[in-house]
Amino acid sequence: MRPMFRILAAAAFVGAVAFAPAPARAADKVNVVATLPDLGKIAEAVGGDRVNVLSIASGLQDPHFVDPKPSYIVKLRDADLFLLNGLELEVGWVPPLLDGARNPKINPGAAGYVDCSKGIPVIEVPGSGTTRAEGDVHPLGNPHYLTDPLNGKLVAETIAEALKQASPGDAEYFEQRKKEFQSSIDVGLFGKELVEQVGGKKLDRLCRAGELDAFLEKESAGKLGGWLGKMMPIRGRRLVFYHKSYSYFNARFGIQVANYVELKAGIQPGPGHLAELVEQILSEKIPVVATHPYYDEKIPRLVAEKGGAQLVVLPLLVGGVKGADEYLKYFDVITDLLTQAYGK
Amino acid sequence: MRFSRTILALALWAAVFGGTASAQEPNPSPDDTAAMRRELEELKKLLKAQERLFLEKLQALQARLDEVEKARGTTPPAGPAKGEGAAPPAQLAEGAKPGLSPEQKKKLEEEFAKELSKGEKPAGDQPKPGEGATTRTAPLASAGPLKLIDVSFDLLFTGGASTAPEADSRLLQGGDHDPKNRGFTVGNAELTLAGVVDPFFRGDTNIVFKIDDEGETTIELEEAYLTTLSLPANLQAKAGQFYTGFGRLNPQHPHSWSFIDHPVVMSRFFGPDGLRAPGAQLSWLTPLPFYAELLGSIQNAQGGTAFSFRNAPGEEIAGRTLVDRPVRSPADLLYLARLKTSFDPTDELTLVPGLSALFGPNGTGQDTRTEIYGVDFYAKWKPLANDNGFPFLSWQTEALWRRYEAERILVGLADGAAADDTLAVGGQDLDDWGFYSQVVWGFARPWTAGLRYDYAAGEHNEFDLLDTLGVDRRYDSAGDAFRDHRERVSANVTWYPSEFSKLRLQYNWDHASFLPEDDAHSVWLQAEIMFGAHAAHKF
Numbered sequence: 101m102r103p104m105f106r107i108l109a110a111a112a113f114v115g116a117v118a119f120a121p122a123p124a125r126a127a128d129k130v131n132v133v134a135t136l137p138d139l140g141k142i143a144e145a146v147g148g149d150r151v152n153v154l155s156i157a158s159g160l161q162d163p164h165f166v167d168p169k170p171s172y173i174v175k176l177r178d179a180d181l182f183l184l185n186g187l188e189l190e191v192g193w194v195p196p197l198l199d200g201a202r203n204p205k206i207n208p209g210a211a212g213y214v215d216c217s218k219g220i221p222v223i224e225v226p227g228s229g230t231t232r233a234e235g236d237v238h239p240l241g242n243p244h245y246l247t248d249p250l251n252g253k254l255v256a257e258t259i260a261e262a263l264k265q266a267s268p269g270d271a272e273y274f275e276q277r278k279k280e281f282q283s284s285i286d287v288g289l290f291g292k293e294l295v296e297q298v299g300g301k302k303l304d305r306l307c308r309a310g311e312l313d314a315f316l317e318k319e320s321a322g323k324l325g326g327w328l329g330k331m332m333p334i335r336g337r338r339l340v341f342y343h344k345s346y347s348y349f350n351a352r353f354g355i356q357v358a359n360y361v362e363l364k365a366g367i368q369p370g371p372g373h374l375a376e377l378v379e380q381i382l383s384e385k386i387p388v389v390a391t392h393p394y395y396d397e398k399i400p401r402l403v404a405e406k407g408g409a410q411l412v413v414l415p416l417l418v419g420g421v422k423g424a425d426e427y428l429k430y431f432d433v434i435t436d437l438l439t440q441a442y443g444k
Numbered sequence: 445m446r447f448s449r450t451i452l453a454l455a456l457w458a459a460v461f462g463g464t465a466s467a468q469e470p471n472p473s474p475d476d477t478a479a480m481r482r483e484l485e486e487l488k489k490l491l492k493a494q495e496r497l498f499l500e501k502l503q504a505l506q507a508r509l510d511e512v513e514k515a516r517g518t519t520p521p522a523g524p525a526k527g528e529g530a531a532p533p534a535q536l537a538e539g540a541k542p543g544l545s546p547e548q549k550k551k552l553e554e555e556f557a558k559e560l561s562k563g564e565k566p567a568g569d570q571p572k573p574g575e576g577a578t579t580r581t582a583p584l585a586s587a588g589p590l591k592l593i594d595v596s597f598d599l600l601f602t603g604g605a606s607t608a609p610e611a612d613s614r615l616l617q618g619g620d621h622d623p624k625n626r627g628f629t630v631g632n633a634e635l636t637l638a639g640v641v642d643p644f645f646r647g648d649t650n651i652v653f654k655i656d657d658e659g660e661t662t663i664e665l666e667e668a669y670l671t672t673l674s675l676p677a678n679l680q681a682k683a684g685q686f687y688t689g690f691g692r693l694n695p696q697h698p699h700s701w702s703f704i705d706h707p708v709v710m711s712r713f714f715g716p717d718g719l720r721a722p723g724a725q726l727s728w729l730t731p732l733p734f735y736a737e738l739l740g741s742i743q744n745a746q747g748g749t750a751f752s753f754r755n756a757p758g759e760e761i762a763g764r765t766l767v768d769r770p771v772r773s774p775a776d777l778l779y780l781a782r783l784k785t786s787f788d789p790t791d792e793l794t795l796v797p798g799l800s801a802l803f804g805p806n807g808t809g810q811d812t813r814t815e816i817y818g819v820d821f822y823a824k825w826k827p828l829a830n831d832n833g834f835p836f837l838s839w840q841t842e843a844l845w846r847r848y849e850a851e852r853i854l855v856g857l858a859d860g861a862a863a864d865d866t867l868a869v870g871g872q873d874l875d876d877w878g879f880y881s882q883v884v885w886g887f888a889r890p891w892t893a894g895l896r897y898d899y900a901a902g903e904h905n906e907f908d909l910l911d912t913l914g915v916d917r918r919y920d921s922a923g924d925a926f927r928d929h930r931e932r933v934s935a936n937v938t939w940y941p942s943e944f945s946k947l948r949l950q951y952n953w954d955h956a957s958f959l960p961e962d963d964a965h966s967v968w969l970q971a972e973i974m975f976g977a978h979a980a981h982k983f
Contacts, residue, residue, distance in 0.1 A: 158791065158828045160828040160829040161828050161829065161830070162830065162831070162832065164832075165830060165832055165833045167794070167824070167826060167983055168980070168981070168982065168983045169786065169788060169794050169983050170735035170737075170784075170785075170786030170794075170796060170983060171734070171735055171786055171787070171788045171794070173729065173735060174729075174733070174734065174735050177678060177729055177731075188978070191978050191980060192943075192978065192979075192980050192981070193980060194980070195980040196980055196981070196982045196983070199646075199671070199680075200729065200737075201729070202675065202678045202679065202680045202729050203678075204673065204674040204675075204676075207643075207673055207674065208640070209643060232942075232944065232975070235942070236942065236943055236944075236978075366832065366942055366943055367941070367942050368832075368889060368890055393829050394828075394829040394830060394831055395831050396831045396889065
């Protein structure tokens with residue numbers, strides 16, 4: 101009799117849970133879960149009021165080291181779309197979340213699994229023969245492509261396509277908002293005046309091809325404004341960075357990295373390297389040391405102090421520092437911090 | 445400078461064209477042939493000069509471009525070919541869209557579904573509308589090769605010594621991966637193979653190599669199972685050889701342990717290898733707004749990896765010799781029920797409480813049963829802005845209780861005893877319990893410190909009698925290394941040179957009545973290396 105009772109009790113419990121009212125969810129909206137706040141913010145910009153967006157990582161976090169908490173599994177359980185950065189940035193924590201979520205809509209290979217690195221021109225892809233003697237290298241290349249605003253435009257494209265598939269009735273709405281978002285990046289990057297004169301599309305193409313300067317010189321077109329204009333006075337300047345997290349940004353804005361605090365990814369720098377670093381900063385008069393909010397500030401601060409350089413804490417993700425809580429504001433803040441650090 | 449050169453070039457061109465234009469005027473005087481020749485020569489010279497000028501300009505521009513690119517530290521994604529590769533996915537997706545209204549599409553899908561269900565395809569595996577290949581966005585410049593199999597290898601290697609004699613060490617350290625020798629132990633050399641099979645299944649395999657006390661290499665198929673990927677209704681099934689999902693520690697592989705050895709109560713209840721057996725498991729993520737997972741499994745109950753259950757015939761448990769007990773009904777298999785929940789009181793604090801229960805037959809008789817119940821709790825604090833995962837503080841506790849129904853022993857008729865004394869000596873429930881509680885503090889990158897307290901005990905049982913065959917049968921749980929009161933305190937420090945390696949120094953204080961002086965001190969140093977695919981850990 102006792103086992104029978106147990107089975108009945110278990111069945112009653114299961115039944116009660118199964119038929120309990122599901123948490124309230126807006127019916128027609130697309131439920132989007134993004135691994136990073138950057139992707140979440142772009143999804144919000146494109147999706148407007150037709151989407152519910154949740155981001156897993158906080159802007160304060162190092163996206164390599166996010167704990168796969170069970171509560172994230174619940175978020176993924178209810179997702180229609182799952183946006184991830186890709187390029188194995190989240191390889192340490194996304195697989196158990198997807199496994200736990202039991203949501204075939206967002207499994208790799210399904211339409212709801214949206215790898216936002218698709219179509220991104222990836223840099224720093226390790227050559228064949230690279231081993232982990234180089235540290236925890238990203239085998240598919242540098243995954244921090246969202247630090248280049250032009251890549252933000254490509255991601256908006258990918259997200260808009262995924263949203264259109266998830267909710268075909270709102271396709272026009274998403275298309276419209278995507279275009280608005282993309283042109284706001286153009287204006288942010290090149291300045292309103294130049295975009296009006298030359299057109300965002302052309303500027304985008306020239307900038308990607310590295311022909312923007314030559315074009316501006318030749319055509320004596322309007323003045324370069326926006327973030328590029330703001331960064332002009334410090335273009336070509338050098339700094340020491342903590343990790344290879346800003347390679348895309350540096351390429352776009354012409355900042356040169358003289359060396360890294362973390363010599364090999366994921367491996368704590370040794371005192372020998374740090375001493376050499378200080379020596380290099382002193383002898384080459386490198387004015388700035390840059391780090392991210394989640395790294396222990398002690399070491400980069402000490403390196404900067406000993407070398408007489410300025411320490412600047414830059415956000416890697418949207419929301420990483422105060423004021424950088426939208427994708428566009430993020431670049432406002434970064435360019436502010438960098439120009440201030442160089443004293444220009 | 446470059447500008448002025450351009451102007452000069454243009455001026456030259458103008459001059460040349462001007463000259464040729466004037467030469468075309470009709471002026472057929474014979475002297476003019478010489479003049480025309482001269483002009484031709486001049487033109488040729490000019491052309492040469494032009495060529496040089498343009499070449500110079502070209503080279504200067506190229507050099508400048510190179511300079512800029514070098515300054516940026518990378519080759520920009522220039523060139524029309526790459527530009528096209530980076531084109532927005534819009535065109536492709538647009539082109540791939542069939543010209544059907546949603547209603548038409550749905551109808552078509554239903555038709556296909558009908559057609560497909562005529563085959564012998566399990567119902568749950570049908571792709572849902574909107575998930576088919578036709579609507580998938582085509583991958584563009586998708587990075588990396590096809591991901592078919594993840595291979596990784598993990599080696600745990602320990603050296604050290606204990607004040608306990610080696611024979612007692614083997615009783616102290618009940619786990620098969622624990623160090624049991626003075627000197628060195630290869631506790632675990634594990635090959636992990638994992639991969640997605642198809643849209644419906646994933647496969648996981650762990651093959652473990654160990655070198656035992658006698659220097660012999662043993663190979664174990666620790667786990668090999670399939671997991672479903674597309675069951676409906678938040679269900680997931682697992683089948684094959686796998687660790688029973690009881691509590692937190694039992695399903696964990698040694699490389700994710702926070703101490704070099706298994707807690708006393710775990711190896712006491714689940715044997716040297718942990719509880720694992722061939723079987724099937726179904727788990728359900730409930731639709732509740734917080735994390736709540738219900739899990740049930742059915743597994744075989746025999747063999748050394750089902751220690752508290754049928755185990756292996758011939759083994760001694762509580763004065764009984766385990767018998768061969770075949771499966772006669774479903775009741776002779778091993779059943780697990782588990783509830784796992786999780787809550788985040790803050791963004792930086794996560795709690796994971798769980799309950800587990802196990803029911804199965806045991807090998808002391810043909811109808812005897814074992815029940816094990818467990819409560820587990822895990823809490824982890826980690827600031828959002830953590831540096832490579834540091835700092836953090838975690839606390840893990842599991843408490844377990846076991847009722848082991850031991851078969852009675854028929855007692856022989858001692859001289860002068862009454863006939864009705866023949867039965868029921870030792871037909872009793874053996875109750876055991878224990879817990880461990882551990883704190884791990886990641887105090888500074890890349891260092892952690894751990895402290896664990898272990899406790900295990902059982903209800904006192906003893907007998908001393910002659911059985912019906914006239915054999916003297918004696919048992920006293922007070923001397924039984926696997927039932928007597930045990931305590932242990934372990935402290936360790938771990939250094940992680942990278943995410944893929946660690947060095948761990950651990951001290952154990954053990955208290956057990958079978959030890960010569962009631963307690964023992966041990967020090968172990970463990971090294972771990974992991975290479976191959978980047979592993980992801982469950983929380």
